[in-house]
Amino acid sequence: MSDNYDKLVTDLLIIGGGxxxxxxxxxxxxxGLNVTLVEKDxxxxxxxxxxxxxxxxxxxxAEVCQIIRNSEEFGVxxxxxxxxxxxxxxNRKDEVKDRLVGGVEFLMKKNKIQxxxxxxxFLSNKSVIVNGDRSTNIEFKDVIIATGSRISKINIPGIGLPFVMNSTEAxxxxxxPSSITIVGGGVIGMEFAFIYRNLGVEVNVIEYMDRLLTMVDKDVSREIKKACRKAGIVVVNNAKVLRIESNDKGLANVIYEDKKGEQTVESEKVLIAIGREPNMENLAIENTDVLLNDNGRGIAVNEQMKTNIEHIYGIGDVTNIIQLAHVASHQGIVAVDNILGKQRTIDYKAIPNVIFTSPEIATVGLTEEQCIEQELDYTVSKVSYLSNGKALTMRQTEGFIKLIKDNTxxxxxxxxxxxxxxxxxxxxLTLAISSGLTEEDLRDTIFPHPTTSEVIQEVVFGLGIGSLSS
Structure with missing residues (x-):
């Protein structure tokens, strides 16, 4: 290596500024740690x-657009x-983003983070080289790898055509566009499906699995598919995309195969929303002794966020544990606490997950399918929004809340x-699970009226004597 580089020594090096x-x-x-953060973007x-x-x-x-479209229902x-x-x-999206990014930059300066x-x-277990305007060799006591994830690569013939885009490009x-075909019915695909539909675009979703959003409770998957039908979003499940072509009108033909055979859907644009994978590109992790996950996807860490090397930690999407921003942030705090000698572990039993479809979806803890798989003794209560006063005033009575308790x-x-x-x-409910609250604890909680939070009160009563609205 050339000597034409700067040298830096730091207590804590963090690779990735997400x-x-x-x-x-x-x-x-x-x-009190001397912290250096490296970010390529x-x-x-x-x-x-x-x-x-x-x-x-x-x-x-998109929500504002939909409200205006339905304003006559409110007498407007x-x-x-x-x-x-x-x-x-x-432009508005960029203004929001730029303000938050500016806030992070301010916090870096305020806290004297280089x-x-x-x-x-990586050059070794104890040093990295940073290739920027001028190369910098950094030696560290501890390092946290937080390089995040990147859009998954997928091999579909025609994916390079000009009307095909990924989520970043979208x-x-x-x-x-007047119409769009979305390949993938996961979180990214479904959020964009409702964004485009509420903006007035014709939307088709092609999903390989037998249901949308396979990570959520099956009842929720069924309900969001019902919401798709109501909104006019066309969903095809159990379908494999074979190729993408340009037709004689200059539009996209997405050719897929389902139980009926080969099918074609035409649209102005195509959005590929297959998911994300750990980003270890150019990290040169092979220059360390750090082990990867069994499938080679992501850095292997324990409950303290440590790798197999005592002073090397991994957090966030690069670990391929749970790809959520708030999980990454919490993992970062746990990692630093362990660097400080606090011997802290992370518990994933109460991780909330939110999907911003129309209506919104939020989950925490186990689904009913997971309870069945684990052979747990449980009770389910399920209450719709139909009798909730606040939901009625907003004309948002679609959906339900489903609560599961441990009978033991x-x-x-x-x-x-x-x-x-x-x-x-x-x-x-996240606080309830993380704090070990019981059905009785929640039943004794007073919820304000009139608010949508009253559905929690109703579903809790449903675990015992039954919902008070039925």
Whole structure:
């Protein structure tokens, strides 16, 4: 290696400036560590730049569009055509993103965290080289790998055609298509399906599995498919995409195979939403003794977020445990606590997950299918939004809340919500599970009226004497 590089020694090196990396950096700095963070792109990672936050900005624009479209139901008459200025939609998204990224940059400076722009590659178990404007050799006492994930590569003939895009490209597109085919019925695919549909686009979803959102309770999968039908989103399950072609009209033909044989759907655009995979590109992990997961996808860590090398940690999507920003942030705090000698472990039993479809979906803990697989003794209560006063005022009575308790100790095992305010309501059940609260503890809790939180009260009563609204 040439001597034409800078040298740096740091207590804690963090590779990756996403929600896991920057939270770990701030937490470490506040505990007196000398922290250096390396980020090759923009601080904030996928979540702030091309993931969670930008999509939620589009979700809100689409929601406003849908409210205006249905305004007569509330006695508000909006005359004239409804027009969507996609350039302004994208500009607003960028304003939100830039403000949050700026906030992260401010926190780095405030907490005296040295940020290097570039790509870090391991030289050994104790050092990396950062290739940026000027190469920097960094020696560290401890390192946290937080390089996140990247869009999964998929081999579909025609995927390189100009009308095919991935989620990152969709978030920057200022052209609103008249129609779109989405390949993949997971979280990314379904959020975009409702974004586009609420903006007035014809939407088709092609999913390889037998149901949408296979990670959620089957009842929730059925309910979101019902919501798709109501919204006019065409869903095809048990379908394998064979190829993508351009037809004589210059539009996309997505050719897929299902139980009926080979089928074709035409659309102006195609969105590939297959998922994400751990990002270890150019990390040169092979120059260390760090072990990977059994399938080679992601860095293997224990409950302290340690790899097999005492001073090397991994957090977030690169570990391929749970690909959620808030999980990465919590893992970062756990990792730093262990660096500080606190001997802390992470518990994944109460991880909330939110999917911003219409209606929203939120889950925590076990699904009923998981309870059956684990042969648990459990009771289920399920209550719809139909009798909830606040939901009625908003004309958002679709959906339900499903709660599962352990019959051996009355503790809450899991909750699935699909309906209004699901993203906010799930925090109550997350706290219940993480704190070991029982059915009785929740039954003794007073919920404000009139709010959608009353569905929690109803579903808890359903575990015993039955819902008070039935």
């Amino acid at each position: 929600p896991g990396g920057y939270i770990a950096a701030i937490y470490g700095a506040k505990h 923009t601080l904030g990672g996928t979540c702030l730049n091309v993931g969670c936050i930008p999509t939620k900005a589009l979700v809100k624009s 008459i909006c005359e004239g055509d409804l027009n969507v200025d996609m350039e302004k939609v994208i 940020v290097l722009k570039g790509e870090a590659s 978030l920057s597109s200022t052209e609103l 100790n009355s503790k809450i095992l899991g909750c699935s919500i699909i309906g209004a305010d699901a993203s906010s309501l799930i925090s109550t």
